[in-house]
Amino acid sequence: MSPAETAVAVTGLGLVTSYGYGVDRFWNGLLSGRPAIGPANRFAGTEGEAVGEVPDPPGGVATRRAYTDAVVAQALADAGYRGVPDGALVLVVGQTPDVVGPGRVTSSDMVGPPPSAVAGVRLAGGAPYFLTHACASAAFAVGLARELMAGGVADVALVVGATVLNATEYASMRAVRAVSPDRARPFDRSRDGITLGEGAGALVLETVARAAGRDARHDVEVAGVGCRVSGAKAAASDQEVVTGCLDEALADAGTDRVDYAQAHATGTVQGDAVELAALETIAGRSGDAAVPVSSHKGATGHLLHASCFPAIVAATLALRTRLLPPTPGLLDPEPTERLRLMRHPEPAPRARHALVVSAGFGGNNAALALARR
Structure with missing residues (x-):
C-alpha cells in the first residue's frame, strides 16, 4: 500500500479516567505529575491496594455503557460531528462486565453492548466490529480500522472501549500476582506490580482526504502499525x-525516527524491563542517544483492554502541543543507555514522530507510530 492509501488522521478524542471526564482533565493531570489513584471508594474487591476509580459516575454506578456513551460523545464533538456518520466503521473493544454490582456475571456481561450512540446509524459492514486482544485490544482495533479504510471499506471510523473495576478481572490479576500492594511505579527500580483502573476511550479516525475536505483538524496521522500474536509466552x-x-510500525511509517515513546509500562518488574530492552534496541538502530519515554499508568492505573486509549491521547497531544508528559510516580528510574525516562514535562519543539506501545497476555502485542503532519 502506498502512503496515500494508508493516510489516516486522528480527528477526534474522547476519554474518561480517574482524573475525570474529558481529555483536558487527563492531559492536565498527567502534566501535573499528580497520580489519580488511591484507596477504593466504590469498588470492594481490593485488599487495601490503590485503584484508579472514575470520580462521581452517573447514578453512582460504574457501567461500561455510561463510560462508552460519554467518550463517544466527546470524540464526535471533538471531530466536529453531531453523531456517528453514516457509513462509518465502528470497532468496539472490551472484555469487562457491563455493570459492577451484586449478581452473577454472564457471558453477555463480559462482551457488553455496542455503544448506544450508534443505534440506527448505517455502518460500514452492517454492524460494529468487536475485538479482544487482551491489553493490546485498542491498538489492534486502530490497526484494523486503518487497514479497512486503506482498502476502501470506509473513510471514517470510530474506535471505542471501556472498562470498569470488577471482581472478575481483579481476582484474575491477583491470581497471577500482578497487583502492586501499594501503587504502580512504571520504570522505577522499586516497582512491584500494577494498579488497576477504570475508564474509557474513543477515537475518530478519518482518511486525510476526508478530513481535509471538511476542514477538520488532521495534524496527527496513524502512520504505522505493527501487530503480532505470538504464543511463545503467556505474559x-x-x-x-x-x-x-x-x-x-516504524517501517510501515517509513521512518526510524522516534521523538517520543508512550510506553505500555504497567509497573511489573519483568514487563517493564522487556519493554525498555526493546526500546533500547530500536534507539540503537536509529542512532538516537536519549529517546524520551513515559507511561500514564502511574497516574490512572491500568485500564486493561482499554489501556491504549490514554496512551494514544497522550502521544497525540504530545505531538500537537510539542510538550512531552512525565511518568507520575516515577522516583528512581531504571538506568538506561539510549532512553530518557521522564519524571517531569519537557518541551519538544521539533517532535514529529511518536511510538505507542501496547502489550497483553497471551502474546498480544502491538505498536502504533504516530506522525505530526
Whole structure:
C-alpha cells in the first residue's frame, strides 16, 4: 500500500479516567505529575491496594455503557460531528462486565453492548466490529480500522472501549500476582506490580482526504502499525516480539525516527524491563542517544483492554502541543543507555514522530507510530 492509501488522521478524542471526564482533565493531570489513584471508594474487591476509580459516575454506578456513551460523545464533538456518520466503521473493544454490582456475571456481561450512540446509524459492514486482544485490544482495533479504510471499506471510523473495576478481572490479576500492594511505579527500580483502573476511550479516525475536505483538524496521522500474536509466552514479556512490533510500525511509517515513546509500562518488574530492552534496541538502530519515554499508568492505573486509549491521547497531544508528559510516580528510574525516562514535562519543539506501545497476555502485542503532519 502506498502512503496515500494508508493516510489516516486522528480527528477526534474522547476519554474518561480517574482524573475525570474529558481529555483536558487527563492531559492536565498527567502534566501535573499528580497520580489519580488511591484507596477504593466504590469498588470492594481490593485488599487495601490503590485503584484508579472514575470520580462521581452517573447514578453512582460504574457501567461500561455510561463510560462508552460519554467518550463517544466527546470524540464526535471533538471531530466536529453531531453523531456517528453514516457509513462509518465502528470497532468496539472490551472484555469487562457491563455493570459492577451484586449478581452473577454472564457471558453477555463480559462482551457488553455496542455503544448506544450508534443505534440506527448505517455502518460500514452492517454492524460494529468487536475485538479482544487482551491489553493490546485498542491498538489492534486502530490497526484494523486503518487497514479497512486503506482498502476502501470506509473513510471514517470510530474506535471505542471501556472498562470498569470488577471482581472478575481483579481476582484474575491477583491470581497471577500482578497487583502492586501499594501503587504502580512504571520504570522505577522499586516497582512491584500494577494498579488497576477504570475508564474509557474513543477515537475518530478519518482518511486525510476526508478530513481535509471538511476542514477538520488532521495534524496527527496513524502512520504505522505493527501487530503480532505470538504464543511463545503467556505474559506480555517477549522482547523479540515487542521489538518486532516496534520495527514493523516504524517501517510501515517509513521512518526510524522516534521523538517520543508512550510506553505500555504497567509497573511489573519483568514487563517493564522487556519493554525498555526493546526500546533500547530500536534507539540503537536509529542512532538516537536519549529517546524520551513515559507511561500514564502511574497516574490512572491500568485500564486493561482499554489501556491504549490514554496512551494514544497522550502521544497525540504530545505531538500537537510539542510538550512531552512525565511518568507520575516515577522516583528512581531504571538506568538506561539510549532512553530518557521522564519524571517531569519537557518541551519538544521539533517532535514529529511518536511510538505507542501496547502489550497483553497471551502474546498480544502491538505498536502504533504516530506522525505530526
